[in-house]
Each structure stands twice: as structure tokens, then as C-alpha cells.
Amino acid sequence: MTDLAAQGADAAHTPATVGRRRSYGRYVLGKVLGSAGSLAFVLVLGFFLFRVLPGDPARTLGRGRFRTEAQLEEFRATYGLDQPLPQQFLTYLKNTFSGDLGVSLRYRVPVSDLILDRLWPTLLLVGIATLLATVIGVYLGVISAWNRGKATDKVTTGTTLTLYSMPEWWLGLLLIAAFAVGMGPLPGIFPTGGLHSVDAEPGTIGYVGDTALHLVLPVLTLVLVYLADFSLIMRSSLLDEIGEDYLTTARAKGLRDVVVRRRHAVRNALLPTTTLIALSIGFVVSGAITVETVFSIPGLGLLATEALTIPDYWVLQGTFLVTSAGVILANLLANLVYGLLDPRVRS
Amino acid sequence: MSAAAVPAPDPAPDDVVLEARGVEVEFVTRTGHAARALDGVDLSVRRGEVLAIVGESGSGKTTLARTLMGLERPTRGEVVFGGAPLDYSFRGLKAYRSRVQMVLQDAAGSLNPRQTVYESVAEGIRLHRRDRSDEQGRSEAELVAAALAESGLRPPERLFLRYPHELSGGQKQRVLIAGALALRPEVLLADEPVSSLDASIRGEILALLLRFRQELGMGVAVVTHDLGLAWNIADRIAVMYLGRVVECGTTEEVLTAPRHPYTQALLSVVPEIEQLEPVVLTGEVPDPSRIPSGCRFHPRCPKLADGTADRAGVAGDCVGTPLPVLPATGDHRAACHLA
Amino acid sequence: PSPAHAADPVRLTVGITNEVDSFNPFLGIEAESYEMWALTYDYMITYSMEDMSPEPGLATSWETSEDGLTWTFDIREGVLWSDGQPLTARDIAYTYNRILDGGPESSSWGSYLTSVTKIEAPDDTHVVLTLEKPNAVLPLLPIPIVPEHIWKDITEKEVKSYAAEPTDGQPVVGSGPFRLVEGTAGGSTYRFEKNPDYWQGTSHLDEVVFQVYKSDDPMVQALIKGEIDFADDITPLQVKALEGEDGITALNGDSPGFDEIGFNTGAIDTETGEPIGDGNPALADPKFRHALGYALDLDQIISKVYQGAGLPGDTIIPPAYSTWKWDPPEDEAFSFDLDKAGSLLDDAGYTEGSDGKRTMPDGSPIGTLRLFARSENKKSVDTMDYFKEWLGELGIDAELTTMESNKLTNIILDGEFDAFHWGWYVEPDPDSMLSYMTCDQRGGWSDSWYCNPEYDDLYAQQNGATDDAERQEAVQRMQEILFEDSPYLVTAYNTIGEAYRSDRFACFQPQPDPGGILLFQYGVHNYLNIRPADDAGDCDGNESAQGPEAAGGGAGDDDDGSSTPLLVGGAVLLGAVVLGGGAWAMRRRSTAAYRE
């Protein structure tokens, strides 16, 4: 035991490990700065997109409620629209950083409250869907890459590609038709929409089960459509590895095929996949927006599509900021994990 | 088939075409350290001579060749061509490169996979409009054909439409040489021209270089770590270690009577049946970002380790006194406190 | 939720397609919000089911002084707020005064109190309104009464962000037939519990839950499956589809509103009176506009654009308000008659030029009329599409542009348009609708920039009329003027599709009766009328209420009507998947991967 500890201490001082620490630090710094830059970009974009509205924003935003000049003035003052643009930008920055995303034109409540309210259904939906799509997708990717050219591969890839080609909301509609309305022999066992039944009592087991039941179809929709993304990424990533010589080495060592696959090929192929999967989260979020619409799930996506019809600019801006920030943070996280897992990041 | 033996010409010392004067090249590595890949190199290439630059991996051979080509700008010192320092402007470099050419280390990678042999060879001709200035009034295609034929690819037309992946390693190397040759350079730099090739093919390529030197009076600088190759074709040898030339002289002098312990060690490990006593240096090539004090070779020097230096009374110098840069004269010299 | 067992609470679940924008009656503007307020709060006066005429609410009776400048209301006694506090005349006065004071409260309700100068509650049972000039409209004050003891703590500044939602499990304090126990603005579920002590009698429903569906189809499916009991605002096609379903009653109810093509009759700067914008001069001519009325095949529009659910329109008062509506005489009414339209235009000087295009009376070209439709409204786009074609047949060029209503608002206010398609909901009292066509409203609610002094005179006359017959006459004459001048060509009276599970609930009464809608009415009568189908009986003798359905088909029964086609759809989908798989399967057998 003692000599192991001694070795550990010894190893910690080899230039290799020291270099690694330092370079991971640099890597983290680089990624964090990059993400911060992206956030800043989103902030600026959020500001300018909503100030280049054609016409008088006060009149547009007032939705025809305000007819007198005084009312318009008051409205402008409320939203700071009477100030010069740089001043508006500063206020915007200050407010955004203090969590003030403005007040919904429609609901007259702080946008941040609305978003907080709507966040968790989306998180639930996107989270579960991403998790499942990743796990299943990666599994399918492994299966089809490992059996490249065989029937398994062809069927898997063909099916996922077809699903990938579907607009997710269209698939959602068909799934509702099939499994919520019921079709032929299929009973309509799933709810057609919403996040929970009217009579579910919050906080009970039944409520959780009920919510789960409501999530089945929307999650299934997202998973089916985005499965292909992940499985194709994993497939090509693993195919990259399959030609590598170190796998031959592993086989030569007397490892079983499954062990070679699991311990060497898949593990290595998963590394670059993490960052690619993180990039796909943006797509899943996009998909969630339409799926929420089809399934009437009161999440951020639904909030955004509703805001679209008004249009409730502050809500649009808020959801844009929050979803973008979420995706950027998810990406950062994936990159950091990748940096931790892959010793090669510094090269 | 071995090429006909060619007698060694007498390179006149004043025939220097291309010269490195105190060239120093520093790279900034990713960790922020400065790595001095070249640390003061004086070296000259003369008209009609074959100069071999030898040394271990990482000793700076490629960097030297690239610097001579103007691909790397020396942080100190200068490259002198035809008596004038190199002009690094776009026009200057272009003009320079029509007179000095280089064959890169990696033959397989040096051909654009989407260009045919014809296009690859014609590229230089087009860039420098050689078909317009050709004395014999040959067309571009004729020039390409001639260059390929000269490089031993006959009949050239058969190869015109080939893509690199349809060529063998030796053919690729010859296409590259033909491309450089089509410009009729005064100096040809060849970086490891045969190390990626099969044993049986290398003879042909080497013979080719010898022929150009002979027929066209071209100066050739060959970068290699293979001493046998140097013995085969070089008139002069410069041995490099950690960014410096540590020994130079004619091939016979350097390879039969090496003065520097490093050269001696290199020579001793050339695999042969009847071994000299091999002096296998331990350790890797030292890191150019941490050049040892005194003689840069001293941490690995067998003469220092076995006490020879101590007995000669220079051990202290070896560790503490830096050696001057070897001048680029034709004499046999070694940068060693013992020599 | 099945109301079969007596022990279970009776819950009516209503599917809606739009969120409540605020439970605070001073903030929201969505129709859904009005319904929520109506359930939560009371009004001084409510509307009748038959024709939406005023009926006693909190006010049991009211009277006007001779000069028409003082209104006195007798307020019901014994009404309690849901927290047990008594509701008195002072609460009413308080609510009205908040609005009268200006501020955010006035933006929604201020217009109902025009010409009111003072509101007082001399005692707990009387409210007195003092006016500066007579106002015939006054009795119908659709203002929800809020409790003073709660709202007095909410400043004018705070009211703009006051949610008026349940907090800490406590329902919102109101006096209405139901109490909001769960729900937030923008949320997707709003749950109401009945008020057991409601002065009008308690509801037969224990709970009413509103469930927001983002789209019609899933909502209708939910109705079919029995997840909800009522589906509001569905399309005519869905109504048609649902008509065949067991246990479901579906109908298109007349909604008190109309759609119109509006013209730019001449935009001006309201301050200087100078013309603004670039409206086509031809449209400034009432004769030109009126002639176009014969170029609209309303029957076709109704059948194609409205899928048959709707009525061809003529004036701005919908037939639901039969007391106020004026019908054009048979021989003058618009009919689809391009020849007539053409000859009217010829008479007015807009003759066809050599190129077949009509010209201005002075011979200059009319140019291309710019028609605008609201991009989010398909009916709007389609109607204008038809209109464009018919204009073309008259020899008038037109181009159609679609945009969001917000942008269209700006364009209209800038006068940079020729014609647009939009619609209005009309309140039971025609006053405000009529007011939108007055000169004063230009730059305000007016979107046609219409101005006719004769019309304005009549407007003032009806507004101050104390005699109903006199007012009726004025209102009808105004419609006649509008018909002649045609600032609007009213295209259709809309309907709203509704459907409910008649195997579960009964005794819905339409408003107006007959032909009207079942929920989202003026007033909350139906929430008190509705009963579980099992014990509906004869609906307490309410004859027009829709009794329980004879056939007792249970929820979730087979619905072959829609499943077979979907089966085919599923098969097609399956086929696509197989096809894709096959495509992949046809791939070349490539060299196998390295394996053991």
C-alpha cells in the first residue's frame, strides 16, 4: 500500500502529469471564455434583433391598446423606449444580469417568472428525450457500426434515417393518431396532450405516474426523430475507430470481441461523440418547441410559439436568451467533460 | 541496377551559391516556451556539389532546409543567395524559388491527390511561365514531358493522366523531383528523399540526384539521417546536433575519421555485420527549448562519461564553456573541446 | 372524469385553445380571461340568454333621473365575498372609481364610463352615477366588481403587475359562481371550485377546469376520448366530423361578430386634418366602394372559406342582435353580380380603358389596389384572394400582401393601404361598434378613416336617447348610411364551433337562443344550467336547454369514423419506413469490418 501511495506521489510530479494539469486549465479557460463570448453574442443579438423592429415599437408592442399620445409616452417610459439606444443597451444589460427580462406584454407578469414557470416541463421533456435518444442512439450506432454492411446495420440505419427525415411535429401528430386517439386494434392509451391530467393531485405518486404517462408520446416523438442524429454520429465515430490498429492489439491480447468493443472501441469513440451530442442538444431544443405545440405541453417552446402570435417581444427575447444560454451551457459542460476524459485535448 | 559511378568533382570554395549565416530559428511552443530549433548555423551549398546534412531526429535538419527555402524566417542571421540576402517579399520569394527548389520529406503527401501527374509537374512551369521563356520554344506539355523523362519516368505521356494514388512510392518521388527540376534550379534541397522508399528503389533516386549535379551543375543539399546514403552520394557532410552543425568536412574525412564524439556514435550504430563497438547514446534528442550549457552534447557525451574528456583536461569546458559556431569553410572541423 | 358516481365531484373540463392572459380584470384582453373574470366576479348587470338584453345582476333594479344625468342602482343584499366579507355598494363604487381615476385600470374599462363624472355609494345598497350628459348605454356596465378590502392595498403602480391569482392555496377572493383555486396566467390549467353560497343558486358542477390545448386537433381527440367534456372554438370541419360521434354534440354557434373588407376612405393627420398616407383616390369615393359590394360572391366565400359555417354579411350589427340590426331591402341588398357592379362603376365614371382596365373619371389609371390580409388568419388571406380575383374580373388590378396584425395596424394608422380584411366582435350594446365609424375615432379605433357628419349626428343622438324606440331607429339609420357609403363591405357573420360530451352533461342553453354559442357567452348562466346527464331530468323545465342525449354511448367507444383513414395513414408511414430501410439494405456489400 505504502509503495503504491509513493508511486502515486511520484507520478504526480512527472512532467507529463503536471503538463496535463496545466493544459487542462488552459483548455477549461479557453472553453469558458468561448462560452462567455457566445453568451455575450446572444445577449447582443437579443438586444438588436428586438430593436430593429420596423415601425414604432411602442405602437407595435402596445397591440393597439394605446391610442392617445400620453398612453404611448407612458408605455415608452415603462419600457425605456424613450432613451437613446446605448442607454437602452446598458439598461438591458443591467436588467438581464439582475434576472429582469422585462414584462410580458400579454400576461403583464415578469418574463422571468413566466420562464421559470415554463422551464421545468421543457427541461423534463428535453432532458428525458436527450438522455433516451443518446443512450438508444449510441447503442444503435454501436450495433450498426460493429455490424457494418450486415442486415442489422442496414435495417437500423435505414430506419433511423427515415425517422430523421420526418418533421418531428408531423410524427407527433401521427403518434397521437395512433396511440392517443387509437387506431384499429391499438387502443388510445396515451393522453392526447398536456403534462398532467386534470384530476391528478400534485405531490402524489399517481401524479408522477400521470405526468410520466403524458410524457410518453412527446418523448417518444423526440427520441425517434433525434435518435438518428446520435446513432449516425456514433456510427461514424466508431467506424473511425474500427480501422485503428490498437483494436487489433486488443484482440491480439486475447480479449473477447465484446470486451474489445466495449473497453476500447466504444469508449474511445464516445469521446468525440460527447461534444457532437452536445451540439445536437440545440436541435432537440428546437424540436421540443414544435413538439410542445403539438402535445400542448406548457413549456418554453409553447411559450415562444404563443408569444409569436402576439408577438410578445419580451417573451420571445427571454425565451431566446434562456434557450440559447441553456444550449451554450450544455455545450460547455460537454466540452469540459470531454477535456477531462480525453487526455489528448492538449494536442 | 546501379548507376554508373561518377567521379567526384572538385568543388571550388568560391562557388558558393546558397549560404546560411548564423541562422537561428525559434519556435514558440504551445506551452509558451521558446524552442530554438536552429541555434546559429553557418553552412554553404556550392555549385555542383552534393552536401549531406545528417543528424538524429529533431536535430533541426528539416528546419534548416525550410529556412534555406524561405519557408521559415530566421529569428537571427540570414540566408544569402548569390551573394545577396534573401528578399522575403512575395515577388522576391517567387523569383528565389524559381532558382532554388526543394523536394519535401513526405513524398506521398506532397502531391495533391486531385491533380494529375501532368498538373503537378506543370504547376511550377505555369507559376513561373517557363514555357514562354524556354529557349527551345517548347510548349508546356513538352516541358512537362521532358522533366518527367529526365527523372526516369518514361514514356512520360503514359503518366500524364495518372493520379498520385495510382503511382508507386518511387514514382511519386520522381514526379516531385521532376516538378522541381522543370524549373532548372541552381540548388536543389532534398529532405529525406528516400527514407520513405523501399530499399531497392532508393538507389535509383540517389543516382538521379548525382546525375543532376553532374549534368546540370546543380548544387544539391540532401537531408538525411542515413550515413550510408551520405557515403553513397555526398561530397561533403555537415553533422547537426540540437540546432547546430557540430562537425563538417568532406564525406571521406567525416565518415572515416570522425572527430566529434557524436559523429563517432552515429557511425558506430549503423547496423552492419561486423560491428564497430556500438556506442549507443542513451536518452532522446534533447529538447530544443532547454539547450544544455557548455557543449550542447555534453549530457550524452560518451567521452565525457568515460573520463576521456577529464583526462584531456577539458571536462570543465565541456560543461561550462560554449563552443563557437562552426564556420562554413570547406575544412574538416568539429565543434568539440576535445577536437 | 366520469360524473357517474354521486360521490365523485362533478367536474366539467373545458378544452380551450388560448391561454388566459391575466386573471387581473384590469389587465387581460383575451376572451378567455373575460370568461374567468365572469366566473370569479359579479357584475351589476348581466345579459339575458335570449338576446343579451340587460338583466339584473348585483343591481336588482335601476332608474334614471329625468334629465338622464343621474343613475341610481339598488344593490342586492346578503351577497358575500368568498372570504366571508359582505359585498356592498361600496365595493362597486370602489371598483368604478378606480377606473374613473384613470391609470391602468381605465384602459380596459374606461370607455364604459365615458361622460360619468362621479360615482358614489351613499349606503351599502345604493350606487349613484352622475353623468355630464345622458348616456343610453350605461346600464350595460360589463365591469367585474372587485373587493375593496383586498384591492385597496394594491396601488395604481402595482396593479400593472398584480396577478390576482390564488396564493398559498387560497382561492382568489371574488363573489362569482366559482372560485379560482389553481392556475396562473399563461398556464395551461385553470381550476375553479363552485361557490356553495352563490346568490343566484349554486351550480350543479363542483368544479370547472379549463385545459389549454395548443391546437384544435388534439383537443378534439381529447374530447372524443373523454379526457375533456367540452371543446371550445373548433373548426367547422371538426364540427362536421364530430357530428357523427356517439355521445358528442357539436354545433356551430352564431357568434356576435362579423368579418369585413375595410377600405381606406381617406386617412388624415388627426391634428392638422391634412391627408396622410397614399390611399387610392378611387376608394375615397363611396360610389366606387359600394359598387364593389356586388363583386363579392359571399355564398362562395361562406362555403369555401368558412366551410359553410357562417352567414353572408351586410351590416356591422350581427343578426344575433335582432333589435338593432337593419336589413337592406331586397332589391338593394348586395348580390354577386359583376355586371351590376360594372355598370355602377361605369355610371360613377370608372369606365374601362382601351386595355380593359378601369380608369378614374378623369381618365387616369386607377393603378393597382393594395390588399392586405392578416398572415395568421387563413380566412383573411383566402377572402382577400377571392376579392382580388373578382376585382380583376371587373378590370381593376389588385395585389395581395399578408402581414401580422400588428404590422397591419401600423400600416392602417399610417394610411398606407387600400383595403384590408379584418373582423370585429360586437358587444350586446351596439354603441361602441357604432362609435368606431365616427369621425372622432380616426387615428383611434377607426380603421377605415371613415367620416360622415350625418352619421356622427345620429351617433350622438342614439347615445343620448332615453327612449328605446328612438335609439333603435337611429341605430338602424346609421347602418343604412354605412351600407350606402360602404367603408366596410361586411363579408360574413362568423360562427364558433363547439362540442361537448352530451353523454355526460346536459342542459346547455345557447346564447342568443336559439342558434348561439354554449360557453364563453355574455354572462355565466350556463355554468349554472349545466347538469350531469344522468340526473338532468327536464333541466328544471328550461325548454331551450339541450336535454340529455338518449343514447348513452360511453366514453372511449370505438370511433371508426376517424380511425380507418388514420390506419391507412399509419400504413403509409410504415411503408415509408420500410422503404427507407430497404434503401439502406440495398447498399453494396462492402468489405466487412475487421473482426476476430
Add this chain to the structure above:
Amino acid sequence: MSAVPETALSERTEPLLDLRDVTVTYRTSEGPLPAVRGVNLTVAPGQVVGLAGESGCGKSTLVSTVLRLQPSGAKVEGEVLVLGQDVQTVGWGALRALRWAEASIVFQGALHSLNPVQRIGAQIAEPITVHEPDLGDAAVQRRVEELLEQVGLPGARKRAYPHQLSGGQRQRVMIAMALACRPQLIVADEPTTALDVMVQAQILDLLRDLVRDLGVGLLIISHDLSVLADVCDRVLVMYAGRVVESGTAAQAFTDPLHPYTAALSGAFPRIGDPAARYAPAGLAGDPPDPRELPPGCSFAPRCPRAVDRCTEAEPPLLEVAPGRPVACIRVGEP
């Protein structure tokens, strides 16, 4: 190859590796590709056998058959006997037990043959834990360190990742890994190609020491005849998938009988030999495409001594002197 007596195996009387008439054909989209054609080769304990030949002549393919690692598209004929067992036909279980424990391979290109994201210690330990599952963790770690030290690396380097090592160090790790289960046979596929002279010398020294100390059998592959001449007892020269000559290292290098061997040997001149000055030796032309071998002797088109007869039939590998089989009909002719 059914009944090899247990005792025979334990006595190690027969060679560690015995390739009998091995032929490997790749199935490719452009038709069959015979990469190895009828190769016979044996390696005895303590013996170092060299295999020389140009790129593409089938050396690596031959190596891959030793542990049945050839791609599934390759058809192997003949017998590949490792410790008397025909690896091409034994069951998977037996094969796995044999892999690495009895015979290991130092693969060509150490950079790619090491898993880039695993610490080298773990990679060295992996075969040990597979083949000696009873060994404790600490013991395995100790073995790993010993192995590293055996190849001249500090034990603490086990925590390094491959990319943190230089080419020579990686090659040492590969060798340490090959020694992990104390195999009796090691196959080294071009262990020094792409390394420079000094590192090459270091690695060759190391291999030489290992054979001397451990008594293992070593099959070493290279395209550089001089390297083989330096370390091997016997050398075989391959051309276009066939063995064209074999003999002791000294014989092959200094007294080549086959013109191809002569060319290979001449490619690496002896420094100081005046005959080699300005006279680089080489062969004209390129190695043949294995799919379209020239008729008769496949070397004939490039052979300086070729005559018409050479293209008539493939010359058999005949023993022209004791222990010197050569496949050339002109051996002994002037």
C-alpha cells in the same frame, strides 16, 4: 494437427512457430489478391529469425496469421502452428488463451497500436489481467513497473498516455507489453521503421538482450536487410508474397544468392567501402502488383540477370547449399 502429445508441448522440442505452406488471399472488389504465397518458416526457442522484403510483399499479412488476426476478408491456407497448435483452426477459446500468453506481437507503428486514451500502464496490465485473472491488483501493478524498467523506462511512466511519449519510448512500451505475459514467441513487425538511427540502435539492443536473457523466440520483420543482418540468426527474404532466399544473416547480407537479395544488400552500403562512393545501388522498376504477377519468376522484369527462361515458370525454392534455399534458376550460373 489433431494429436500433439502434451509431453511434446512441454518439452519444447518442436519449433515455437511453424508456418507450413501458408498462403493468404485477400478478397477485394477488384478480385482476389494473393498477398502471401506458400511460405514456410520456423522459429525455435531462443532463435531470432528475420524476414525482409519490400513494402507490400506480404510481411505484415504473414504476421497477422500468427495469431489469426487477419481481416475477415482474407483466406488462409496451409498450417500456422504456434506451439504445435494450428491457430487457424482451433476454437476461439483456445485461441484467446494462446494469444499473448504464448505468442505476442510488437505491431508496426507503435503510435496507432496503442489506445490513445488509456494510460500505458493500463494497457500493459490488460493482457495480464486477462490471462492471469488470479493475480492481485498490486502484483499486476508491480509487474507493469518491472516490465517498463525492463525496457528502460521508469516505472512511474505507466501513468503516461501514449501521446506523451516519443516514438522510441512508445516502441519500448509496445515491447514491454509484448513481454507482459512472458510469452515464448514474440513477433516484431518493423519495430524500428520510422525511428532514427540512434533510437533504432537502442531498440535493437533491447531486443537482442531480451532474447539472450529470456530465451524467447523472436521473429523480426524489416525492409532493411542491414538491420536484420545485425540481430538475426536466420534471415528470409520475401518478394511478391514468396520467400525467395534464406540463410544465415551473414550469408544473406554478404553473400546473397538471389539477385533481389543482392539488390537489397547493396542498398545499404558499407561506409568506407570505396566501391559504394558515388555508386548508389538499386533496382529499376517497381514491385509488382500482387493481382497481376508477371509470368514466371515475378522478379524477372526487374532482374538484371533475367533471361528468357525466367519468364517461363515460377522458379521453385531449391536448396542450393545446406541451409540456403533460393528461388532462382540462375544461381550458380555466371
Add this chain to the structure above:
Amino acid sequence: MSASTPALTPRQVTRRRRADAVRRSWASFRSHRSGLFGLALLTFFLLVALLAPLLADGEGLEVTKATGGVLESPGSGGYVLGTDENGRSIVTLLIWGSRISLFVGLLATVISMVIGTLVGLMSGFFEGWPARILYRVTEWFLVIPFIPLAIVLATVLGRSLINIVIVIGITGWASTAMLIRSQTLSIKERPYVERARVLGAGRWHQMSRHVLPNVMPMVFANTTLTVALAILAETTLSFLGLGDPTRVSWGSMLEDAFDVGAMTTGAWWYIVPPGVCVVLVVLAFTLVGQALEEIFNPRLRGR
């Protein structure tokens, strides 16, 4: 030295080489069954789009000229796939819709390809801060989720066909730019680019003769994949009501179908065919793109 005059002029050589390259690419494409299938599908849809005026009378799109009843089911009244809620033939709508869907898909792709390729090349080939900034911007656009940004843009720009194209184009270029950049970075380091420098080539020559030709195939392959995504994007934006309401595309058909409640009505012929068309076209582009990618990307070749 060869005395014979070469039979070919350089131009002939080049032409032959090109023909040769095309022939070889086609030969390897032909061996991809799925790619061929995709190509056939694609050709079909392209033909339909191009020949739309011949296949179906354009007047069939005008609601005023519609002859059929509301949502007639397939087969009845001579409508193969029934009618929509305006009485227009679904087949006619599908045929004309293919034009808009493909037009939007292709034009948006052109935009994003041009931006993506330029930005990718620039940020990959050049060094220094402009390249770094370009890279950052690319990264930003890469992580910003597509639909929220598209919603915002479409709201701000308004609803018209060309705006949809712009929205899809400027939200979709980042992944192309990233791909091109990484390709450029790796190609820039290839020895043959250095060889060109040695031969005296300037940056323009290096970029146009070596980097671009080696990147182009990937651009090409990526283009087809991007079209697939752009068509999906058009459909989705139309579904969200951000499409051009005056034009018929598959996306707007689906939106209309959804709006009128075709699912409840059982009007599957209004929901399923446009969706299947989208799926098939997207699948076709994806299959062709993947086949091209495999042919052009040496990394994937031979596996």
C-alpha cells in the same frame, strides 16, 4: 530526353482529366445502392417540380377557381388524393408545393453554402484576429438553437417566401463553415500546399488550386445534406405559422391541414401525403449526401 511531341494539348489533358474524374466519381456513386435510390427519388421530385405546369393546371391553386367540395376523400369526384378544405385537388397542391419546398430548400442552401464556405475557408486558411473572429462567430451560430433564432428572425423580418429563405440560410451556415474550416485547416497543413509554396505560389494560388478543390467535394456532399435540413426547416417554420401564407408548400399544406383539424376529420389524405413527400425528399437528399460524403471523404472511403 524525349523527342516525341506529346499528342495532347494541356487543355485536352485537363478536359480529359475532368471527364475522367467525373466518370470515376459516378462509378463509385453507382456502387452505393442507397445513394442511387436517393438520386432516383430526387430526380423524380425535381422533375415533378420542374414540370409542375404540365402535370397540373396552376389554376388549381386558386381558391376562387377550386371546383371540388370541402375535403373530399380520395377517389371521389376524380380527385386521386381528395381535396383540401377549399376544394382544391391535393395532388395539384402537392405538385406545386414541391416547387416551393424545393425552391426554399435549394435557395436557402445556396445562401448558407456561400456564407459557410466563405467563412470556413477564410477562418481556416488565414491566421490572425479576423480569422479568429470569424471562427468565434461561427461557433456562436453553431450553438444557438435553430428554431428560437429562426422564430425571432422571422418575426422581425416578416413573412414572405424570400424571408423564409433568408432565415433558413443565415441560421444554417455555421455547421458548413465549421466543416469547411476543419477541412481547410487540415488541407492547409498538407505537404502539397507547402510544395506549392516552394514552387513559388502565392496565397491565392494555394487557396484556389489546392485548398478549394480539395474542400469542394465536401462542400458538395454537405450541400445535399443541408438541403434536407433546409426543407425540414421550411416545413417547421410553415407549421409554426411563419411561412408565406400566400404560397402553397408542403409545410403550409400541413399547417392548413392542422389548422382545419384534418386529423379529427379523418382527412388523412391532407396530412399524410405532404408529410410523406417531405420525408421522401429529405431522405433522398440525405441518402445522396451520405453517398457523396462517403465517396469524397477519404476518411470514410474504403470502409
